[in-house]
Amino acid sequence: MEQVKFGAELISRLMDHLSSQLKGCVGVGLSVWPDGKLLRAAGRAGELDQAQLDGGEGPLVEASRYERQVSGQVAGVDVVAVPGSWGDGGPVVLTVYLDHSPRVSDLQAIEEIEPLVATAAAVIEFCAGEVLRADQMVRMVQHRRYIEQAKGLVMGARQCAPGDAFELLVRTSQNANVKLRHLAAALVLIVGGTLEDGAEEVGVVEPPEAAFDTAHKLWTAIKM
Structure with missing residues (x-):
């Protein structure tokens, strides 16, 4: 069986794919709380995720703390935060920032991609870049x-x-x-x-x- 190596490129491709499926997407991020670490970010997700990590509050933090999907706003931008797998630093949270309130179609697209992103992040964290x-x-x-x-x-x-x-x-x-x-x-x-x-x-x-x-x-x- 051919061995497969997982890495940051896989996560980036999944996040780029998710962004392309969502009209009005202004950023997609992947962060860990309570470790307070920004793993990957595209668009405005970098600054918006980091603001929540630094402040210890917001949809990203709530999604991790209560282990459920949370919708809200950060700096006037709508966000959907979904907790997934976890590493030694805490749950990995996927954040999707939109220029509009989340629609049913947005949530469906997020639900389809999030498990893949979470699994890829977990594999990278556990295997430390080794061939899986x-x-x-x-x-x-x-x-x-x-x-x-x-x-x-x-x-x-x-x-x-x-x-x-x-x-x-x-x-x-x-x-x-x-x-x-x-x-x-x-x-x-x-x-x-x-x-x-x-x-x-x-x-x-x-x-x-x-x-x-x-x-x-x-x-x-x-x-x-």
Whole structure:
């Protein structure tokens, strides 16, 4: 089977395609919150995404925090923000800026392209530009399941919203200098005792000791 290398060019092509499908599109962006990083941008998306990242508010931030599609305005420009996959820094959010209020046809076009953009971004983040293999893709999906499980554990213990739980996991991993996927897997092991069946077969190994230490401290703190 021919190997495929994913990169920034793929995301750019997908974003350019989306822009061409939307009349009145003034920009398309791809950013990460709460990490506060602008990944890719075309048109006015660069300045408008960055303003929300710097200010910590706006449709982009709300879409990440509440894990749902959000429409609104930024500097008088209409925007649709859609959260997708996530990396160690937070959910990847696709933003589409329009010179008019979003129409049904606009939302349909966004819904068709967003999963492809999110998947491409996740692959790039996980594989760090390497040639993608099937086992890497399976391992990436497995790690993200543990992040979802860890987020659910935090939500249950703190009775908080999904975005708040995710922000806590991200902040904890960054402060302790451990990867989010390692922290998540360690937390699942501490609370549940085991990883999912078949995890070792796809290369998901037990997290490092630092991740366990961090997960223990986190779980103790939120259970108090």
